[in-house]
Amino acid sequence: MDKILDKKVINYGEAIYEAITQEMARDENIFVYGLGVDDPKGHYGTTKDLHKKYGKLRSFDTPLSEDAMTGIGIGAALAGLRPIYVHQRMDFLLLCMNQIVNMASKIRYISSGEHSVPLVIRAAIGRSWGQGAQHSQALQSFFMHIPGLKVIAPTTPHDVKGGLIASIRDNNPVIFIEHRMLYKNAGYVPSDTYEIKFGKGRVLREGNDITIVGVSHSVEDSLRAADLLKGVGVNAEVIDPISLSPIDNEIIRDSVNKTKKLLVVDNGWMKCGFSAEIIADVATNCESILCQRLGFPETPCPTTPSLEKHFYPNPQNIAKKANEMCGGDSEWNPPEVVQHEIVSFKGPF
Amino acid sequence: MNNLFDIKKAYYLFLLIRRSEEKIIELYNTDKIKSPVHLSIGQEAIAVGVSLALSESDIIFSNYRGHAHFIAREANLDKMWAELYGKSRGTARGKGGSMHLNDYEKNFIPTSAIVSTAVPEAVGYAFALKYKKQEGTVVCYHGDGATDEGVFWESLNFASLHSLPIIFICENNKYAIYSHQNTRSLNNPIVDRAKAFGVSSIRISGNKTKNFFDATSDCIKQIKKKSQPFLLECMTTRWRDHVGITIPELSKAEFEEIENAKNNDDLVELEKQLPEDDVLIINKKVTTEIENAINFAESSNFPEESELYDNVLA
Ligand SMILES: Cc1ncc(C[n+]2csc(CCOP(=O)(O)OP(=O)(O)O)c2C)c(N)n1
Ligand SMILES: [Mg+2]
Numbered sequence A: 001m002d003k004i005l006d007k008k009v010i011n012y013g014e015a016i017y018e019a020i021t022q023e024m025a026r027d028e029n030i031f032v033y034g035l036g037v038d039d040p041k042g043h044y045g046t047t048k049d050l051h052k053k054y055g056k057l058r059s060f061d062t063p064l065s066e067d068a069m070t071g072i073g074i075g076a077a078l079a080g081l082r083p084i085y086v087h088q089r090m091d092f093l094l095l096c097m098n099q100i101v102n103m104a105s106k107i108r109y110i111s112s113g114e115h116s117v118p119l120v121i122r123a124a125i126g127r128s129w130g131q132g133a134q135h136s137q138a139l140q141s142f143f144m145h146i147p148g149l150k151v152i153a154p155t156t157p158h159d160v161k162g163g164l165i166a167s168i169r170d171n172n173p174v175i176f177i178e179h180r181m182l183y184k185n186a187g188y189v190p191s192d193t194y195e196i197k198f199g200k201g202r203v204l205r206e207g208n209d210i211t212i213v214g215v216s217h218s219v220e221d222s223l224r225a226a227d228l229l230k231g232v233g234v235n236a237e238v239i240d241p242i243s244l245s246p247i248d249n250e251i252i253r254d255s256v257n258k259t260k261k262l263l264v265v266d267n268g269w270m271k272c273g274f275s276a277e278i279i280a281d282v283a284t285n286c287e288s289i290l291c292q293r294l295g296f297p298e299t300p301c302p303t304t305p306s307l308e309k310h311f312y313p314n315p316q317n318i319a320k321k322a323n324e325m326c327g328g329d330s331e332w333n334p335p336e337v338v339q340h341e342i343v344s345f346k347g348p349f
Numbered sequence B: 001m002n003n004l005f006d007i008k009k010a011y012y013l014f015l016l017i018r019r020s021e022e023k024i025i026e027l028y029n030t031d032k033i034k035s036p037v038h039l040s041i042g043q044e045a046i047a048v049g050v051s052l053a054l055s056e057s058d059i060i061f062s063n064y065r066g067h068a069h070f071i072a073r074e075a076n077l078d079k080m081w082a083e084l085y086g087k088s089r090g091t092a093r094g095k096g097g098s099m100h101l102n103d104y105e106k107n108f109i110p111t112s113a114i115v116s117t118a119v120p121e122a123v124g125y126a127f128a129l130k131y132k133k134q135e136g137t138v139v140c141y142h143g144d145g146a147t148d149e150g151v152f153w154e155s156l157n158f159a160s161l162h163s164l165p166i167i168f169i170c171e172n173n174k175y176a177i178y179s180h181q182n183t184r185s186l187n188n189p190i191v192d193r194a195k196a197f198g199v200s201s202i203r204i205s206g207n208k209t210k211n212f213f214d215a216t217s218d219c220i221k222q223i224k225k226k227s228q229p230f231l232l233e234c235m236t237t238r239w240r241d242h243v244g245i246t247i248p249e250l251s252k253a254e255f256e257e258i259e260n261a262k263n264n265d266d267l268v269e270l271e272k273q274l275p276e277d278d279v280l281i282i283n284k285k286v287t288t289e290i291e292n293a294i295n296f297a298e299s300s301n302f303p304e305e306s307e308l309y310d311n312v313l314a
Helices: A012-026 A050-054 A066-078 A090-104 A140-144 A157-169 A217-230 A249-259 A274-285 A305-311 A315-325 B007-028 B044-052 B067-072 B077-084 B118-131 B150-161 B190-196 B209-225 B252-263 B266-272 B276-299
Strands: A007-011 A030-034 A082-087 A120-125 A150-152 A174-179 A186-190 A202-205 A210-213 A236-240 A243-245 A261-269 A290-296 B059-061 B138-143 B166-172 B200-204 B229-235
Touching (some): A012 A030, A012 A186, A030 A066, A066 A082, A090 A174, A120 A157, A140 A150, A140 A243, A140 A261, A140 A274, A150 A157, A157 A174, A157 A186, A202 A217, A210 A217, A217 A261, A217 A315, A236 A249, A249 A274, A261 A274, A261 A315, A274 A290, B007 B044, B007 B067, B007 B077, B007 B276, B044 B067, B044 B138, B044 B166, B044 B266, B059 B118, B067 B077, B118 B138, B150 B166, B150 B229, B166 B190, B166 B209, B190 B200, B190 B229, B200 B209, B209 B229
Parallel strands (some): A120 A174, B059 B138, B138 B166, B166 B229, B200 B229
Antiparallel strands (some): A007 A186, A202 A236
16 A cells, blocks of 8 residues: 555644654664653653653653753764654743754854754643743744754644654754644644655645735634635635744745735744744745734733733634735624634643 | 741641642632642641741742742732632732742742742842841742752852852652652752752751751751851652642552651641640631632632733833
8 A cells, every 4th residue: 555645633742753653663863852751641642651662761751951951962963863852841942042052053063064963852832721921932933043953833743743754854953843732633644754844834725815824823723714714705825834944935925926915923922033034034025015913912921811812813813804904894803713722721731 | 037836827827728729629620720730738848847937037939839838928818819710819910820929028939930940049039138138038949850950059059159048948759740859860869969069958857847847947047147058858748740630640659658648647747736626716717718718719800901911021
């Protein structure tokens, strides 16, 4: 049977697990480490029992020590291993910044290409159930800012598997961004291994009226918004860039040259962020494009649900904004859409 | 500074913590508390013993597992409950949740949910006290896992270098989430490591309120004579999961350890030392205070959208 046709429905978390276990079987230089990777929950199941399958040398828990653990991964990578360092929250990467920014991203450059750092750093963005100020930050722009790093934030089970395999096989440090609200997303995933390409985005929905670009979880809400927009006769094109650095500017430019309107839905703060970067590229390289953006307000994330609902962009306000940009009725109030992954999430962490 | 151990007060605070957290467990499945909760059940003796030895002018740095520290400091219980409910009368007006409690009046500094990150702040506060020749000692609660971080030792080094008035209260429940201490460092006691940094350190076993009280009182006495840092490694056992209300998935040995700890519950010991009447009165008082706090939370409003931007910058 054709292996590529052999596909099945699994969820995002399972797809990550599959990528790791298949790659570990292929290459014994790959190892997985991080807080709780060998605990009973195995980081949303993505690392569950890898230590039983591949031994404790290849999947191990660490002291908290994020700063040193990052450097240790870099050192191991210099010596030819291919580490995958796992973080429960992206916020914890702030303890690793010196190693990532001053070391991992620079070593190839300062060794005239003789050394490289094939290190994958996985980190999950948190949301809801009171994650609040220090457990919900989406810091993709910090890493997109740094030459010498690759950054990827897949949203579908298909892309998360192919994206992780590509990251593991890549000879550069890769910041691999996951989202807590995506782990349960189900979709078709080929059983065999495959890579998706860095710097290649995907048009998830075709349309001629407006281009909506999301990132990580906001891609989901952008698709929901596109559904709402159909109800008022607006055909939105929804783009998932998947890879944030390098980023597929071409796919966005092509789309906006057709639709003449761009709405970027950030999954983070807007200032100096992902949306700023996308819009800057379009402003520099395309003509007469109406640009707007949505994202987090300039405040830390509140824990209470009564304010959290005003903090995140949602399908309704994305649709409303897009409709207005298309000259639609500003009085239109899109019907409420259930964000089932958020409503059904009950913590505790 | 207090030298006399007040059993009645100890029992009251202990019971208030235990019953509050049991109430959280009881209510958690109603989803009224949409917040991660890191319970202290099993560890309360430390917070109670330490707090009873402190004065108004002392400063508390706690962490995400802060309910016990907060309640033992006699901080505002109504506001804590309102915060758990995400209501506008909470300690952070509903914006912080269980992991970021604070009480300005009680010198209970807003807590951090990033492990070990408040340790240098605690040292910085102690530095300021000494700098301003101000009364008071800083108490810095942290877990055993916090000592895995480099910043922990960098902070201890500075505290000892500058002889700062601070007591590090290491709540050693032996776990960081599911990771046992032995899987995170070789057998190399935290007290010994702290001593190597010039910080006088003692390990206190047995999980008894009075022992934690005595040790803290003693540190405070010495700090009053001569400003200097201390570390108390307080051995304890957490009975519930790291986060949430569930019972941990345990090996037989770990299960036995918790059973053993439950059989040595200091709450029961304290109760035995009090006249029955006092016990009844205190139980009634605790029940009423918790009921009132929950009513306060229930009857508060959720914050309005207009509050979203409040308190981002001064
Ligand atoms: C810097 C950082 N790394 C990881 C985490 C995730 N985390 C939260 S609590 C915790 C365990 C800390 O253990 P310990 O210091 O012993 O305190 P305890 O929870 O046992 O009270 C971990 C790993 C975090 N919050 N911050
Ligand atoms: Mg611990």
